[in-house]
Amino acid sequence: MRFFSDNAAAACPEVMQSLADANSLDTAYDGDRWSKRLDAAFSELFGTEVAALWVATGTAANSLALAALCPPFGSIVCHRDAHIQNDECGAPEFYTHGAKLLLGEGEGAKLDTDTVSALLATVRSDVHQTQPAALSITNATEYGLVYSPQEVSALGALCRERKLGFHMDGARFANAVVSLDCSPADLTWKAGVDALSFGFAKNGGMSAEALIFFRPELRDATLYRRKRAGHLLSKGRFLAAQILAMLEGDVWLRNARAANAAAATLAEAAGDRLVLPVEANEIFLKVSPDEAAALRAQGFDFYDWGPGEARLVTSWDSDPAAVATLAAAIARL
Amino acid sequence: MRFFSDNAAAACPEVMQSLADANSLDTAYDGDRWSKRLDAAFSELFGTEVAALWVATGTAANSLALAALCPPFGSIVCHRDAHIQNDECGAPEFYTHGAKLLLGEGEGAKLDTDTVSALLATVRSDVHQTQPAALSITNATEYGLVYSPQEVSALGALCRERKLGFHMDGARFANAVVSLDCSPADLTWKAGVDALSFGFAKNGGMSAEALIFFRPELRDATLYRRKRAGHLLSKGRFLAAQILAMLEGDVWLRNARAANAAAATLAEAAGDRLVLPVEANEIFLKVSPDEAAALRAQGFDFYDWGPGEARLVTSWDSDPAAVATLAAAIARL
């Protein structure tokens, strides 16, 4: 009963079926009929014309997006706890050829306009400093909070005012959309987002993520960057097929709902132990080492998250029985 | 009846089965039990201790290997027609941070020691020129020729003498091994190769390639580079599983044999039309535009390859009936 990471979950049946369906001879790279459907599928989902590219990882999606928005001599505002800062081994620096990340604070890995404005104010507008060129937020955040459309909109307005590109790391975009019960459009381009890393792997996919540009003109250079980074898979149809399978019939929402519901169950059981509200599929708990050991003794696996805290992540396939058992165990602590 | 590219072929049944088998909860990234078996599996195959990493594309494998062997201020000797020069949109330059490729000639995209020595002799050993740090050859080559163990050995000896790292792009390594009927060891580390991009995608895989270091100490830095390039897939077990499935029972050899055999059938039919000997699974034919049109009219698809020439590529799943029909059609021209 592992609650380590949604990264570790299985791929959902629709995704597995899509691989079988796509397993025929077709054009290599992204010339196949699945890949060619991505633009239309996402344009329909978002209600606006978008450019949609598959990649194999969220790190690649994030870094390609940032490279499209920020020159080598620019900087990217993000939260100090952002995945792009802490968990990608400098991929944004690699892809942007050395841009800097400008780190802000904020509870639960969330940034607000005051924080961003204050950060921007620390930068002198001279050639001795890299100039901010983009803002990147994660929704849902690395701590399981969500930005509402209004919050994103406020940041988006700031980006427009300060001429910053706006990127959303949506590794758990589905969980955010489900949590907010909002439209994907309201949470993104209508709120000023230029590029979205739309995550599928954590949500029941096998090996595919989508990079969505709401300014389709950002696509062209990115196609070269993707190839050059070794991310133009020769049998790209297997990535496109996964993504299409999850869009069809709203599997992506169904999966996220399951993960969020499991998290909600655990959150309810946790009560005062919660370090942060549970708004998506991550739960941060105050637990003593003894309590953590007790939970593990019952067969539950999870990460310690600093002293006296633990992180649990639910996923699309979290077993309801295991979740219920864990909820009870937490309540019993 | 498409003979465009082995890139476009389907994934073989064992690979598809391996995905189903790996589709359970496990550790993320490369901490899972499949990924952990790679070193041992390849060490056994090669009869020496190797470090083996999965990546999603041959471009990534090649570029990571080259970055391990060549500093940003070095250069890499390769053939003018090498995939790393012509078909990776500068990925080696991206991953090495700007190393130069030093281009040699040679029939069928093959280099020999004379050519390499002559190229090396053009470089002044001063700081105004990037200094050669690596040699990269492709086996089987982009034109379907193979380097024998003896030929590789000769180049390997030159590399040792000149202190060059030695990389083999083995996108079609299986086809070369089968063609030469030699041991993988003889064709690689015993001949001085330091790093091998061991291709699976063109040979019946779905999305996995192996990067093999015969100097295992090259692994450490590469792990960071792989992550930083966005090539550490979160569900890496699906890549490892594909590779293991193709090693098991020598599926990789079986698949390559099928492709090579199909090519041999076409080669025999082609006779004097062959531009180059057919030693793997690529056939280069002299055909007039009218002849090419005639073949296409019969339902065969392939690339034109310069004026009066065509390229046909067979794959593990080339339909024997289609191959026979095509052979007859070629013979009839």
Added chain:
Amino acid sequence: MRFFSDNAAAACPEVMQSLADANSLDTAYDGDRWSKRLDAAFSELFGTEVAALWVATGTAANSLALAALCPPFGSIVCHRDAHIQNDECGAPEFYTHGAKLLLGEGEGAKLDTDTVSALLATVRSDVHQTQPAALSITNATEYGLVYSPQEVSALGALCRERKLGFHMDGARFANAVVSLDCSPADLTWKAGVDALSFGFAKNGGMSAEALIFFRPELRDATLYRRKRAGHLLSKGRFLAAQILAMLEGDVWLRNARAANAAAATLAEAAGDRLVLPVEANEIFLKVSPDEAAALRAQGFDFYDWGPGEARLVTSWDSDPAAVATLAAAIARL
């Protein structure tokens, strides 16, 4: 009467004379007889074998040093107020090909072992994070404080223990040496420093800085990096000559003494207005906007440094009369 920056000062007479002396035909780049004397001159000064390279700017010296000590996938510990972080427009990221800076706090831009250890402790030793590879400190600091040989030594010991390269940005190294009245050796290699950016431009030079490697084997790759960065000047003798002229007869110490003495005069006059002790040639003063305006009205130019503070920098050629007048003006405030 400008106290903006020692960057803006004139070149000292010995430097100007050296240019005339070097103005004859000689070998280009660094093959001339001045450039060839650098290693010996600095080896003598430091009492150990060093490799010494001229470059035209401190930014280049710092970045080349860091590139020699840190791989693209590494990180560099430095102070949040370090020049390499704040005033080089990402040059370290450019030269290292995307390494990250890991920022610590500390009064007056000084780091101590506790701070550095704490920073290192925030890094997980996995491939998802860049691993610390170097420590960079500035001596004298950007706020005019100095690290004593003991303090440097403590950091050097930590570097050895944690396998970090150790770089000292010595844009104002002369001011530090004079302030501490210590030997250059004690402040550098004997304390564990691997590479020193030895500044001359702020101290009466025209356009030359020296990059000193106490591990001479770091030179080789750096020669290529210097050329590749466009920093191998064709008439390098003019840089070498400046440096040699300042080493000869200890002009570099004489100049720094003058700058430090001027600063001390101002510091004494400032009394409680000092934000930080004055240990080199920078003075940070608490002054109200009205007071700052009053000083400016008397003809003194300087930078505001945040609300209610001002920075004054003295230099080798600060006019004693102007300094005395300014000291009196400050005392009168």
Added chain:
Amino acid sequence: MRFFSDNAAAACPEVMQSLADANSLDTAYDGDRWSKRLDAAFSELFGTEVAALWVATGTAANSLALAALCPPFGSIVCHRDAHIQNDECGAPEFYTHGAKLLLGEGEGAKLDTDTVSALLATVRSDVHQTQPAALSITNATEYGLVYSPQEVSALGALCRERKLGFHMDGARFANAVVSLDCSPADLTWKAGVDALSFGFAKNGGMSAEALIFFRPELRDATLYRRKRAGHLLSKGRFLAAQILAMLEGDVWLRNARAANAAAATLAEAAGDRLVLPVEANEIFLKVSPDEAAALRAQGFDFYDWGPGEARLVTSWDSDPAAVATLAAAIARL
């Protein structure tokens, strides 16, 4: 009597005087009054609005220009013997973050439109290849030939048609202008050149080159790139002053005339021994090893240039007596 390189020549008196004149306190970097005059001075010289930046080396000027014209995933057409290919240790690759150079042939290091068109035709317009983004020519070439305004214009028209940026490496621009007796405007922007590396160091300067953008909007990003590369010297006035001193009174033309005249004298003496016409200040001679030894025995130094050839370079300060003696010696061979 050294005829190795104009790189090794002395700085001319006007340049030395300019350093003395600029040796007073002023604003650091490029905020001083000399630096601020560059735009106007070059705009006047070229008869159009230009942006003019000083840098310390031709390599930096070339690389910054190319980075302004070519993205990391682009390629730059140049001659196989171009300085940017052969003598800058990959600086263009460093500054552009990995663009490729696409190498053409042509006598005397000259490209023509046929060659460039043929090179462009080798590139597939797909994402698997870097797409040509710029053309770079050297005028006068590395072999001492010049491109006429008409020849540059023809290449410029091709650049416009193919949407290529157009860079001229003018390390010996003065020698070309003098040789052609044309206006600087006719040889550059009127012929379609976007960026010019205007050389001063080889022509009597000490350490300054000018980077001229005929599309001034290319300046902004370049200012950041220059800083980031460590090429924003703190006392930039000393570079600007050199350049201004050489523009004033047409010192740059006077110096180039002297160098070209010396070369012409040698060329006349050389007669049939000339490998190439002498159109600027470089002479390539057919000389046997014995003959070369004989010249050297008379005190003349120069580079061998391949078997049976020698290169001699004259400079602004080539001693007329030495030139005459050498001419006689050559004639006597």
